[in-house]
Amino acid sequence: MFLVPRLQQTPGWLSRPDISILRPRMHSLPPANISRPGGTVTLASEGESAGNGATPHPGAADVISTTALKKVYPGGMVAVDELSLSVRRGEIFGLLGPNGAGKSTTVGMLTTRVIPTSGSAVVNGIDVVAEPARAKQVIGVVSQANTLDQGLNVWENLYFHGRYFGMSAQASRAATNDLLERFRLADKKTAEVEALSGGMARRLMVARALLHQPAVIFLDEPTVGLDPQSRIALWEVLGELQDEGQTVLVTTHRMEEADEHCDRLAIMDHGRIKAVDTPAGLKARLGGGASVTVRADGEIEKLASQLRRAVFTTEVQVVDGHVRISLPQAEGAMQLVLAAAQAGRFRLTDLAVSCDNLETVFVKLTGKDLRE
Ligand SMILES: Nc1ncnc2c1ncn2[C@@H]1O[C@H](COP(=O)(O)OP(=O)(O)OP(=O)(O)O)[C@@H](O)[C@H]1O
Numbered sequence: 001m002f003l004v005p006r007l008q009q010t011p012g013w014l015s016r017p018d019i020s021i022l023r024p025r026m027h028s029l030p031p032a033n034i035s036r037p038g039g040t041v042t043l044a045s046e047g048e049s050a051g052n053g054a055t056p057h058p059g060a061a062d063v064i065s066t067t068a069l070k071k072v073y074p075g076g077m078v079a080v081d082e083l084s085l086s087v088r089r090g091e092i093f094g095l096l097g098p099n100g101a102g103k104s105t106t107v108g109m110l111t112t113r114v115i116p117t118s119g120s121a122v123v124n125g126i127d128v129v130a131e132p133a134r135a136k137q138v139i140g141v142v143s144q145a146n147t148l149d150q151g152l153n154v155w156e157n158l159y160f161h162g163r164y165f166g167m168s169a170q171a172s173r174a175a176t177n178d179l180l181e182r183f184r185l186a187d188k189k190t191a192e193v194e195a196l197s198g199g200m201a202r203r204l205m206v207a208r209a210l211l212h213q214p215a216v217i218f219l220d221e222p223t224v225g226l227d228p229q230s231r232i233a234l235w236e237v238l239g240e241l242q243d244e245g246q247t248v249l250v251t252t253h254r255m256e257e258a259d260e261h262c263d264r265l266a267i268m269d270h271g272r273i274k275a276v277d278t279p280a281g282l283k284a285r286l287g288g289g290a291s292v293t294v295r296a297d298g299e300i301e302k303l304a305s306q307l308r309r310a311v312f313t314t315e316v317q318v319v320d321g322h323v324r325i326s327l328p329q330a331e332g333a334m335q336l337v338l339a340a341a342q343a344g345r346f347r348l349t350d351l352a353v354s355c356d357n358l359e360t361v362f363v364k365l366t367g368k369d370l371r372e
């Protein structure tokens with residue numbers, strides 16, 4: 001039995017508002033106690049790994065748990081370094097990090113696609129390294145790359161996925177038709193997948209990930225390539241799934257999406273976790289101040305040194321050709337920077353002051369802009 005009526009309003013682009021795709025679950029799960037976590041901050045100092053197991057959420061069991069998980073690729077690249085991470089049942093957990101941080105490698109290890117060098121990873125009680133076949137049954141994956149089967153059409157991509165996962169022909173057909181309707185792909189069902197737009201292909205991948213009713217879904221940059229309306233609708237779908245008890249792990253470069261939709265976030269850089277908390281917790285702990293961005297003609301490093309002396313803070317970084325200064329408050333920041341730049345005879349080309357948000361928290365932790 002796949003489908004039950006639902007009462008909630010569904011996004012406009014989902015054309016079967018009375019149908020739910022994910023109840024009841026195929027896999028027997030412990031009772032879920034789902035509420036939005038309000039845990040406290042777990043922060044790591046520079047160069048140190050921080051797990052998030054230190055702030056248990058009452059009643060919520062960990063559905064993903066890694067211990068000292070490590071991946072060293074051939075050639076010696078340490079992509080993920082002793083990662084200890086816990087994701088609680090029913091939460092939307094975001095993995096944020098700059099390019100090359102190790103997000104996809106982490107997702108790859110948790111979904112059996114990448115074999116860890118050392119450490120352990122348990123998903124829904126199953127050791128993913130020891131029992132990859134069982135682990136695959138309880139996970140749904142939307143990879144960063146398009147992994148649709150180019151030899152199958154749209155409908156077949158879903159149907160055979162269901163069959164591969166042990167669903168009966170009838171159940172797979174019903175679920176396929178339902179998901180194509182919900183994801184507004186029904187009119188494309190006989191299309192070759194290479195004929196789909198990037199956004200449609202992504203929607204089909206999300207639908208496929210949900211088809212066998214996994215206990216956890218992993219989405220690696222799921223909203224890349226989607227138009228704004230589809231992005232909003234996708235997050236609404238993820239929110240609905242969460243309401244039904246679904247655990248979601250998502251990587252995203254979009255700070256505003258992470259801020260708005262994730263219960264907790266891990267900020268990752270160089271294969272390590274720099275901080276784990278709720279978006280509000282991260283901002284409260286690391287934000288509250290202001291960031292000043294300065295661009296100028298001339299040697300940017302010299303300007304940074306000048307500003308460091310002038311504002312009496314070491315929180316001055318050179319990021320992508322500009323200087324970024326973190327200050328405890330916005331008031332007076334502009335005058336301070338202008339005076340310092342003039343004293344050093346720098347000609348400013350841009351000066352901006354902004355109150356801290358998740359993006360500035362991210363820059364403070366990693367020294368990098370998230371977007372390229
Ligand atoms: N198959 C591979 N062989 C060797 N090195 C790899 C391989 N896959 C990834 N890497 C390296 O491992 C590091 C982490 O890569 P990964 O793809 O996990 O990062 P990411 O955070 O997902 O980045 P992005 O935001 O660009 O998707 C990078 O330095 C990358 O070049």
Ligand SMILES: [Mg+2]
Pocket residue numbers: 103104105144220
């Ligand atoms: Mg990636």
